Amino acid sequence: MGKVRLEAFSDGVLAIIITIMVLGLRAPHSGQWSALRPLLPVFLSYVLSFVYIGIYWNNHHHLVHTVSRVGGGMLWANLHLLFWLSLFPFATGWMGENRFSPLPTALYGVVLMMAAIAWQILQRSIIAGHGSGSMLANAIGRDLKGKSSVAFYAVAIFAAFMSPWISRVLYVSVALLWLVPDRRIEKVVAERRN
Amino acid sequence: MGKVRLEAFSDGVLAIIITIMVLGLRAPHSGQWSALRPLLPVFLSYVLSFVYIGIYWNNHHHLVHTVSRVGGGMLWANLHLLFWLSLFPFATGWMGENRFSPLPTALYGVVLMMAAIAWQILQRSIIAGHGSGSMLANAIGRDLKGKSSVAFYAVAIFAAFMSPWISRVLYVSVALLWLVPDRRIEKVVAERRN
């Protein structure tokens, strides 16, 4: 029961985050092409963030599927993840409005990295509550994908001050890496059923 | 179970989209009639978009009803649809604030057309996951209504640059065409029950 409400609240917050990000795309007062052009970077950063929130929603779905007991620690680890995800609209809007300039591009990476670390903490709190032989512990193994994402974001943050292009390529690459839902959990779930 | 969460998340996003569109209708500082008049086109575009989101919510309800297995492809096809629908508040606000002038009217059509194409993709991903003899495949048949809507939007986009009136009439006409919930699915569901 606690699990259902955890999921429902997270879904609610993610649905709101993904939707209010579009408020950063303000309707210009003029109806000409020239008024639309400065919105292109804002639009592109919105697309990127939409994909990221979609990935988190998707994988959150798989993650919570492995949970059988919800404790206080897990609730706060989940809220901690939602906190960093709630900063996406701000980081997205700032990066878009400043045309992917160094500092906003780096800050976007900081939010991505903190969310990825919060994800790691949430995973650990679930494993801590279910034992090292649990479904999730088997599914993620050494979690190279999760850990390397954090490393990629760290590189992207520093690269932003040299060439923001490196950061942009890294943000898109990591998103593509995660776009596929986490087969590891699906696989272990399927195996357990047999 | 995955289906319930897919539906809940989509409902959440649609509920937020339909409600934040009204934020485009900003309360003027003056309390006179003259302050209200420029809001009329914004209000009219809001009504049109409210009806469209209502139609999508209604038909999404019918569509998900035919789903028995939720796969990764379907989740992303659904997020892709939500992405285009999330641009409704922007497109609606821009068209309304610029009094249905050519470019904003055309862009509104682009968002409508992309959402309609995303709907087609979502239908195909559901049929691909359930077989060509599935409930949905029988229900939509050759899907003339869906395909002709895309064509009407395409015509409306080009017509906007000649006479935005043609586009407005087309947008309202297609909305009326869809206002009735999709009887085809209801019919096939009823037949299967017998």
Next chain:
Amino acid sequence: MGKVRLEAFSDGVLAIIITIMVLGLRAPHSGQWSALRPLLPVFLSYVLSFVYIGIYWNNHHHLVHTVSRVGGGMLWANLHLLFWLSLFPFATGWMGENRFSPLPTALYGVVLMMAAIAWQILQRSIIAGHGSGSMLANAIGRDLKGKSSVAFYAVAIFAAFMSPWISRVLYVSVALLWLVPDRRIEKVVAERRN
């Protein structure tokens, strides 16, 4: 099943409406008492609207409880009600920012009246789908409360142009009249159980 989704979507929209209304209460740039004082009418109109949306949420809960079959007509009657309720943030903000001056006060009444009429239509569409001997038909009887509310709003709209005070008193009075959840439905539900 359709009933659950109807309820969930309505709850979502009502939760968003009740919460985004507070966005009309913008944080002033100065931190002095003088900056807070002009917000008082905005705050009072927010309180009134919060109570009204609370009443609608409460009674919607009772209304849907009587539903056993959800048809297309009912879905659209429900969306029609949500449409008028979605204009609450605009009407509330406009009335508050213009310190309850005549025209905004009258427009607030128009939105209240249209929502009350939409409620009547929703009730009728439910009765039409369940028969005149249905639980709801027995519960509301001749529905004097619903019909007189519409009349009070109509009086308040015209009174706003003479003395907005009359309208304010009427809006608060009708809210008090409805603050108690609809005992009629509760009573009939209880009787049926015996």
Next chain:
Amino acid sequence: MGKVRLEAFSDGVLAIIITIMVLGLRAPHSGQWSALRPLLPVFLSYVLSFVYIGIYWNNHHHLVHTVSRVGGGMLWANLHLLFWLSLFPFATGWMGENRFSPLPTALYGVVLMMAAIAWQILQRSIIAGHGSGSMLANAIGRDLKGKSSVAFYAVAIFAAFMSPWISRVLYVSVALLWLVPDRRIEKVVAERRN
């Protein structure tokens, strides 16, 4: 059933409150460090309020768990709590934008105190509906934690006009006091199961 909807609606409102607070953190037009610095107090007040709403969500979860009958009084006591919580985005934004200056810091305390009082009223309305020997009545006992929080907020409100630092320390301290989910209810629930 009424309990499920009460919980779902409250979750929806809390999810929206926690997310729209971040809209107070507006993306500056410049992409320099200097543009980011004035946002620091806004960010800090956002963190504090995020934790408070998280605490309320968490404890609301435990509180509703003790409910077996939902009456009209409880619904309105719950809406009354949501009303004060809905003022968090305003109070947070005003305190943050004015760098924790006296009056906004005091007003933040007023909203915290009113929400804490509304929580007490909600608890009492639940106990009133379930008897003094109920699960909740046993769990909270004399509720020293709840009552002392109200007292701390009252002290913080007055202290804000002397030294806002005292208020800040008090707000953070009370948050830390509540950060742990209410073990008292968990304990009584566990005892009843044995």
